Each structure stands twice: as C-alpha cells, then as structure tokens.
Amino acid sequence: MAVLSGKFPYKTSVIVDQRTYQQTIVSLENLGFNIVFAPKNTAVYDSISGHPDITLCKIADGLMAADPGFRSYYSKKLPGSRIIAGHENAAGAYPGDIRYNAAAVGGVLIHNLKYTDKSILAHFNRTIQVKQGYTKCSVCIVSDTAIITSDDGIYGAVKKDANIDVLKIQKGYIELTGMDYGFIGGASGLLEKDLLGFNGDIKTHPDWENIVSFCKNHGVRVISLSNMPLMDIGSIITERLL
Numbered sequence: 001m002a003v004l005s006g007k008f009p010y011k012t013s014v015i016v017d018q019r020t021y022q023q024t025i026v027s028l029e030n031l032g033f034n035i036v037f038a039p040k041n042t043a044v045y046d047s048i049s050g051h052p053d054i055t056l057c058k059i060a061d062g063l064m065a066a067d068p069g070f071r072s073y074y075s076k077k078l079p080g081s082r083i084i085a086g087h088e089n090a091a092g093a094y095p096g097d098i099r100y101n102a103a104a105v106g107g108v109l110i111h112n113l114k115y116t117d118k119s120i121l122a123h124f125n126r127t128i129q130v131k132q133g134y135t136k137c138s139v140c141i142v143s144d145t146a147i148i149t150s151d152d153g154i155y156g157a158v159k160k161d162a163n164i165d166v167l168k169i170q171k172g173y174i175e176l177t178g179m180d181y182g183f184i185g186g187a188s189g190l191l192e193k194d195l196l197g198f199n200g201d202i203k204t205h206p207d208w209e210n211i212v213s214f215c216k217n218h219g220v221r222v223i224s225l226s227n228m229p230l231m232d233i234g235s236i237i238t239e240r241l242l
C-alpha cells in the first residue's frame with residue numbers, strides 16, 4: 001500500500017480534480033499516466049465543483065458522456081475517446097447536480113435513474129435503481145463484478161444482484177472539502193484491471209484490511225498514491241487511450 005515510484009507501461013489518462021493531492025499527481029505521473037484536470041463547474045456547490053464525476057460519466061473504455069458545457073474540453077483532452085454530449089447540464093442543488101454521477105460496473109448502470117442523463121441510459125440494458133444520487137462518489141469499482149460502498153441503500157440494492165460482489169464499509173474517515181466527510185468511490189479509481197489507486201493512504205480508514213483483502217480476492221492490488229488522509233476528489237476516472 002506504499003506510494004509507488006518507477007514507471008509502468010501504462011498508456012492511459014486519468015481525469016482528476018485540480019484539488020487532488022500533489023503527491024497523488026506525482027505518483028500517477030511516475031506510473032506513466034497522462035493527467036487531465038477536470039474543469040471547474042461553477043453551477044454546482046464548491047465542494048464538488050471540480051469533481052470529474054459531476055461533469056463526466058465513464059460508460060466504457062473509449063466512451064464517455066459529458067455535460068454539454070464541458071464536452072468540447074474533454075474531447076480536446078482525450079482525442080482518442082468518443083465523448084458524447086449529454087442532454088442536460090449538471091447545475092444547481094441536488095438533484096440537478098447528479099445527472100452524470102452514475103456508476104457503470106461492467107455492463108450494469110447503478111444510479112438514481114430518475115435523474116440520470118438520457119445520453120447515459122441509452123447505453124445500458126441492465127440497471128440498478130438506488131436512492132443515493134451521488135452514486136459514483138459512493139461506489140468504489142474494484143472490477144466488473146465487485147464494488148465497495150459505505151451506503152446502506154446501494155449495498156442492499158446491489159447485494160440482490162448475484163453477478164456483483166459488494167463490500168460494505170464504515171461511513172466517514174474520508175475528507176471532502178467543506179463537508180463533514182466524503183466517500184470511498186470519490187477517493188479512488190481503478191487504474192488498471194488489477195490496480196486500484198487511492199488519493200491518500202488507505203491505512204487511514206479503519207476497514208483498510210477488509211478493503212485490501214476484498215480486492216485481493218478479486219485479483220486487484222491496492223496502492224496508496226499519497227501518505228495523506230483519504231480525500232474525496234470525485235473519483236480518479238481512468239481512460240485507456242485508443
């Protein structure tokens with residue numbers, strides 16, 4: 001779980017908040033990732049204004065849906081990817097700010113589907129309805145068949161799907177600027193199919209051993225990209241260059 005150094009042969013971009021720990025940025029660069037900073041969305045409240053999962057939803061490798069006001073930016077920064085324009089802007093208070101905060105786990109979309117942007121829904125035949133609108137923030141994707149969450153509603157809904165394994169952890173212990181606490185999905189990102197990175201030190205969470213063990217059972221290594229406390233940055237969204 002130590003901070004890594006030394007380049008790996010990853011030809012991949014990661015989209016992150018500009019408020020991501022500098023040590024995390026350096027760690028990602030040392031691993032060979034191209035860093036793309038999410039533009040600030042001033043139409044939502046400040047704590048989440050720079051979170052990539054507020055303006056961008058990863059549907060699959062090479063395919064993302066973006067808030068129409070930010071599609072041009074992401075298209076320029078990710079020229080090898082197909083960035084489709086969403087139907088509506090992420091703006092205002094909840095639920096206006098959650099349109100793109102859906103979690104795609106394999107071929108299953110998890111979200112409060114009443115508010116999911118239609119551009120995302122069109123790509124999924126299988127969905128799981130949850131009440132938590134900040135779904136991507138609340139879901140740490142371990143693999144196409146495994147997630148971690150502290151949200152009771154998400155846990156209960158996903159547990160009913162025999163194809164997805166889910167680990168429930170304690171709430172809190174993750175920082176979020178201006179808020180009482182953040183969420184595990186917002187503090188992490190699946191960098192490669194066998195490598196899960198955290199913005200901060202995973203050992204600062206009381207359930208860190210369960211997290212590491214769960215990931216190991218699914219063939220995924222856990223790394224801490226910084227030695228700071230875990231901090232929610234609206235996910236580390238990984239896009240493999242085509």
